[in-house]
Each structure stands twice: as structure tokens, then as C-alpha cells.
Amino acid sequence: xxxxxxxxxxxxxxxxxxxxxxxxxxxxxxxxxxxxxxxxxxxxxxxxxxxxxxxxxxxxxxxxxxxxxxxxxxxxxxxxxxxxxxxxxxxxxxxxxxxxxxxxxxxxxxxxxxxxxxxxxxxxxxxxxxxxxxxxxxxxxxxxxxxxxxxxxxxxxxxxxxxxxxxxxxxxxxxxxxxxxxxxxxxxxxxxxxxxxxxxxxxxxxxxxxxxxxxxxxxxxxxxxxxxxxxxxxxxxxxxxxxxxxxxxxxxxxxxxxxxxxxxxxxxxxxxxxxxxxxxxxxxxxxxxxxxxxxxx
Numbered sequence: 001x002x003x004x005x006x007x008x009x010x011x012x013x014x015x016x017x018x019x020x021x022x023x024x025x026x027x028x029x030x031x032x033x034x035x036x037x038x039x040x041x042x043x044x045x046x047x048x049x050x051x052x053x054x055x056x057x058x059x060x061x062x063x064x065x066x067x068x069x070x071x072x073x074x075x076x077x078x079x080x081x082x083x084x085x086x087x088x089x090x091x092x093x094x095x096x097x098x099x100x101x102x103x104x105x106x107x108x109x110x111x112x113x114x115x116x117x118x119x120x121x122x123x124x125x126x127x128x129x130x131x132x133x134x135x136x137x138x139x140x141x142x143x144x145x146x147x148x149x150x151x152x153x154x155x156x157x158x159x160x161x162x163x164x165x166x167x168x169x170x171x172x173x174x175x176x177x178x179x180x181x182x183x184x185x186x187x188x189x190x191x192x193x194x195x196x197x198x199x200x201x202x203x204x205x206x207x208x209x210x211x212x213x214x215x216x217x218x219x220x221x222x223x224x225x226x227x228x229x230x231x232x233x234x235x236x237x238x239x240x241x242x243x244x245x246x247x248x249x250x251x252x253x254x255x256x257x258x259x260x261x262x263x264x265x266x267x268x269x270x271x272x273x274x275x276x277x278x279x280x281x282x283x284x285x286x287x288x289x290x291x292x293x294x295x296x297x
Contacts, residue, residue: 134172
């Protein structure tokens with residue numbers, strides 16, 4: 001069979017609807033050739049373009065429709081529970097009375113209070129997406145999601161934005177209000193957020209997040225994930241990247257600077273978060289030692 005006729009430029013690189021192709025003069029037979037795939041019904045895309053379901057659905061969104069809930073959270077790069085990692089279901093909310101009905105799509109009917117334009121099309125704003133997830137996530141997962149949204153580094157939303165997104169009477173209001181009380185600006189990863197929650201729930205004081213530490217002369221020692229400066233105690237979460245040789249060497253030099261300046265730096269990993277008893281005992285001993293030193297001084 002001869003090679004298929006090249007498609008016009010607008011149809012070569014991304015998803016498009018069958019209707020748009022037919023209106024452009026592309027025949028139905030051409031749309032059935034093997035160099036095209038159908039990621040969702042009524043949509044075609046070049047076979048090598050690696051077009052996902054969200055991108056494919058973006059070309060069939062109608063006016064007043066937007067990506068929402070956990071789909072919007074993913075578009076904003078937010079961390080979600082592992083149980084949702086492989087779920088390819090797409091959430092679409094509609095202003096109209098009729099929700100989107102397509103295979104692999106969960107359609108919602110809710111007014112678009114805050115919509116942002118993204119590379120994927122209309123999407124619930126970060127704060128709106130956070131609240132839409134309140135009926136689907138635990139309070140802890142919602143705190144992790146909120147920490148991501150209010151991170152200074154990302155600048156997606158503020159705590160006020162999250163508070164304003166809560167709609168009284170809507171699903172998940174109780175979870176949202178409980179989570180809002182515990183969301184903090186400063187956490188830079190999901191694991192840092194989970195570690196902070198575990199530490200506070202274990203009875204330790206609320207730490208400062210991503211705090212700058214200095215020596216007695218005011219020289220900068222480094223930034224730590226969590227700190228109790230009055231006790232000169234720091235808690236660091238070490239992800240897998242800390243095992244890399246250059247990162248390890250940098251950590252060693254940095255640790256020496258903290259040690260000679262009287263800081264107790266405790267390191268935690270994913271294993272400690274899964275079984276935190278030993279970590280909590282180390283923290284308890286650190287606080288006890290510093291409290292005793294204060295009394296003796």
C-alpha cells in the first residue's frame with residue numbers, strides 16, 4: 001500500500017477532531033490510515049505524537065467545559081496519592097446542565113468560578129482544583145495538595161485563594177476546612193509535607209519550613225527543610241537524589257558546618273516516614289538535650 005498522503009500542517013503534530021479534518025477536505029478514508037491513532041472517540045492524532053487522553057479531549061471541550069478535580073491538579077503538577085497514579089480517568093466539569101458523557105471521562109456539573117487557560121485548554125484554577133479534590137482525598141492528602149499550591153516556588157495560589165474556593169454546602173467542605181488549618185507555605189515536596197504532619201501529630205512543636213540557618217556571626221550555613229531555631233534543631237528529608245555522589249559530598253560539607261556551630265541535624269527518609277518510631281525517639285532526645293542545656297545555662 002502506498003504511503004499515505006501527508007496531512008496539512010495544522011493536522012500533523014497534535015490532536016484534531018474528525019469533523020475539523022473533514023471540513024478541511026481530508027477524506028474519511030485518509031483518517032483510517034495507520035499513521036493516525038484515535039486516542040478518544042471522534043479524535044485523531046499522528047501515531048508518533050504521543051498524545052495523551054487529556055490533550056485529545058482538549059479538542060472536544062465545549063464552551064463552558066474545563067478540566068477539573070484531580071485532572072486539573074495533575075495539570076498543575078500537584079502530587080496525588082499513589083492509588084491515583086495509574087488512573088487515567090479524566091474529570092471534566094461543565095457549566096451547562098448536561099455533563100460530558102464519554103468513555104473514560106467523569107463528567108461534573110458545576111459553575112466555573114475560576115478557570116485558567118493552560119496548554120491543555122480551560123482548566124480549574126489551582127485553588128478551585130484543590131477544593132474540587134476535597135471530596136476525593138483524605139485530609140492529609142488534601143494538605144499535601146494545598147502545600148503544593150501555596151508553595152512560594154510555584155506561586156500557584158495563596159492561602160486566601162484556597163479559603164475563597166471553599167463553597168459552603170458543597171461536597172468535601174469538612175475535609176477542606178480541616179486541611180486549610182494545616183496547610184503551610186514553605187514545604188517544597190509531598191514527602192516534606194507528610195513528614196511535617198507526622199512530626200506535629202506526634203506532639204512536637206510546629207517547625208519553621210525551609211528556614212535559613214546562620215552561625216553566631218550571622219554567616220549563612222544553609223537552608224533546612226524544617227527547623228526549630230530556638231533549639232538549634234533541624235530536620236531534613238533525604239530523597240533518593242541524596243544518594244548521588246556529588247549530592248552526598250555536598251551534604252557532608254554542609255553537615256559539618258552545622259555541627260561545628262551547635263546545630264543538631266536529624267535526617268529522615270521514606271523508611272522513617274513509614275515507620276517513624278525511631279525518628280520520633282531521636283527528635284525527643286534532641287529536644288530533651290537542648291532543654292537540659294538551656295536549664296543549665
